[in-house]
Amino acid sequence: MSGLRRRARVAGAVSAVALVALTTACAVGPSQRPPVAVVGGDGMAPPPPPTATTAPPALPRPGPMRPTIRLTDCTADTLAALGNPAQAGGVALRVQCGDIDVPTDPSRRGRGTSRVGVVVTSAADAPRDRPPLLVLGDSATAPSARHGATLATQVSAAVLAGYQVVGLDRRGAGSDLLDCSPEDARLGILDGDTTAPGAATDRVLASVLEDARSVVQDCYLTEPDALTAYSTASTAADVERLREDLGVEQLSAVGIGDGATALTLWASAHPTNVGRLVLDGPPDPAAAEPDVTEARAAGAEQSFDAFAASCAASGSCALGADPRATVTGLLQRLRTQPVAAADGRRLTAGVAVTALFATVGEPRSWPALTSALADADRGVPDAMLALLAPVLGREGRFDSALATACNDTNRRLTPPDVTGLVQRWGGAYPMFGAPLATQLLACAPWPAGAGLPDPGPVPGAPPILALGAAHDPRVGAESVRRAAGALATARLVTWQGTGTGSYPRTPCVAGVVDRMLVQGEMPQADTVCPP
Structure with a gap:
C-alpha cells in the first residue's frame, strides 16, 4: 500500500505432496446422509448417471486469458523461495510475477491507488492464453500471491493442462508488506x-490493551488513509479488478479460509462473471466475535x-x-x-x-x-x-x-x-x-467500521463447490457447513482429516475438485472423504 516499504516476501520451505487425481465415489442411496467416498482396489466407483432431478446446472467453460498485466519471469526466485518443490504431476513449471493497480480504499474513492502482487504459475510449455485459475489464500495463514505457486506444485497434471494458476496478494502481504506496529x-x-x-487477570488485560493501542497508533501514522481498507471486502474488489486485467469474462477460482469469503463477496456482486468456484474452508458469514x-x-x-x-x-x-x-x-x-x-x-x-x-x-x-x-x-x-x-x-x-x-468485524x-x-x-x-x-x-482500540457484509445466497451464480475439514484450527467444520448451506447452489465436500485447506490433500478431495475444475462436473450430492 502507499507509504509502505515494498519488500519481497520469502516464504518458508514448502514440501510438495504427491497427489494423484482419482475418480471419486459418490454413492447416493436413500439415506439423507452425505455419501462417503471409499477407495477400493481398483480405484473409486463411478457416480450414478445424472438425472433431470439430480444433475446440477452446467458450469461455464473457462475462457482464454488475455492479460494486460506486465508479467516478468520469476521462476527461479519463486521456486527457490518455496524450497524448490517437485511438481506432484511431474510437470516443469514457469512462474511469472507482476502487479495490478487497485483503489487504495474501494469504499471511499478518490484516495489514490495501490498495487497488489500477482504470481502466475503454469506448465513451462503452456500457451500464454491458457485460462486462469485464481488461488486466494487466507489472510492469517497464506496471504501471499506465492501461495498460488505453492498450490501449483501440488495439483494434478490435468489441472495444469487446463489452467494457469494465478496467485493474488492479500492486502498488506507479499510484495507490499504492511509493517507498521512496534x-x-x-x-x-x-x-x-x-x-x-500469580498473574492478575485485570493487570494482564490492561497491559495487552495498552500494547494494542500502540499498534493502532503507529499503524495509523504509517497508513492514515488506507488502514481501514485492509479487509476481506477490499480483497473482493481486488478480485474483480484482477478479472478485468486478466481479460476473461468469467473467472474460475479457489479460495481458502477468508479468501473463500472474499470470493463469495465477489460472486455476490458479479454473479455473471463467476466461472468454476471452489470455496475451501469458508467461514460462516453470520458468525460474530x-x-x-x-x-x-x-x-x-x-x-x-x-x-x-x-x-x-x-x-x-x-x-x-x-x-x-x-x-x-x-x-x-x-x-x-x-x-x-x-x-x-x-x-x-x-x-x-x-x-x-x-x-x-x-x-x-x-x-x-x-x-x-x-x-x-x-x-x-x-x-x-x-x-x-x-x-x-x-x-x-x-x-x-x-x-x-x-x-x-465491528464488535x-x-x-x-x-x-x-x-x-x-x-x-x-x-x-x-x-x-x-x-x-x-x-x-479493542481499532476503529469500528461496517464489518464484513453478508454475501447472501449468491443467486445467479453457477454451482459452487465448498470444502471443509473435520479439524481445522482456522475454520470449524460446523462453520463451513453453515457457510455452504447459506449458498443457493453449493455442494459440500467434508474431509475427515486435519488441516487448513482440504485441496488437494487426498485423492478423494482432489478427485472431486479436479472433476469440477477440469471436466465441469459437480457432485450430485454432498460428499464425505476419508482422512
Missing part, C-alpha cells in the same frame, strides 16, 4: 498470559489432539507417550522461566502457543513441530522461534492479519468481556482458550 507491542499482545502463576474465536480455540485443540495421536502412534515420538502432557509441562515452565536463544530472543509461553497455533493445522509441518517442541523441552528454543518467523519475522504477516481481522470486546471468556475458555480449551481470549483485546 515489535515490543506485538510481543506484548502475544505474551499477555492470564494463566501464569467471540463465537468465531471460540470455534478456532476448539478447532486448535482438536488439531493438537490429532497431532499428538499421530506422534504417539509413530512408536518413536520425541515427545514421549503422552505428547499433550509433555507440551503442557513445557508451557507451565515457560510461564515462570522463559528460555533465551543465543541472539537474545526469548521463548515465552505466549510465543510458544502462537507458534503451536500457527503450525498445528498443517500436518506437513508436524515433524518439524515435534522436533522443535522436543528441543524446547530440552532448553533449546531456536527451532520454536523459527516456526514463528512467518508471523513475527522480518516479513511476517502479523500486521496485515490483525488489520484484516479487526476491519472484518469490540472490553476487558470485562474478555475476563469472563478467559475463565470459561481456559477450562474448555486448556491449551489455546485463554491465550486466544486475551488476544481478542487486540481489536
